[in-house]
Amino acid sequence: MIDDNVVFIGNKPIMNYVLAVNTQFSGGVKEVVVKARGKAISRAVDVVEIVRNRFITEAKLKDITIGTEEITTKEGTLLKLSSIEIILEK
C-alpha cells in the first residue's frame, strides 16, 4: 500500500477529509485507507459513511480493523490509543 492512498483523520472540518477521499478515487486509485486514532475514530466512520452514501455510492467497505497504538508524548510518558483502519474499495 503506498502512502498516497491513506487519509489520516485529524481535527479539520469533516468535509476536508471527505474531499480528500473523493480526490483519491478521482485520481484513479482503487482503494483508499482511512485511518484514525483516539477520539478521531468516530470522525473516520463519519467520513467513510458520507463518502459511500453521498458521493461514491459504488464504493464498498473492504476491511475494518481496530487496534491499540503506543505513543510517547513530548513529556516522555507512554500513551495507549485505540486506532481504526477502514479500507474503501471502488
Add this chain to the structure above:
Amino acid sequence: MIDDNVVFIGNKPIMNYVLAVNTQFSGGVKEVVVKARGKAISRAVDVVEIVRNRFITEAKLKDITIGTEEITTKEGTLLKLSSIEIILEK
C-alpha cells in the same frame, strides 16, 4: 442474537462498559456485541481494546461493521448518525 449479548456504549465511565462485557463472557456467552453511535464510536473501540488486551486475552474480533442510522429527535428533525457494531468472540 439475543439482546443479552449486546453492550450499548453511552456516556458512563469506560470501565463500566468493560465490566459489562467481561460479565457477559463470565456468564458463559460465546459472543458479545458492542454497539455505539456518533461520538461514542471511539469509546466502543476503547472498550473492545481494553477487554481483549487486558482482561480476556483469548477473545477475538469476529466482525466489525459500520453504518448510518436515522434518528428522529424530540423536535422532530431527522438526524443521520454513524454507527458501529463490534462482535467479540471467546
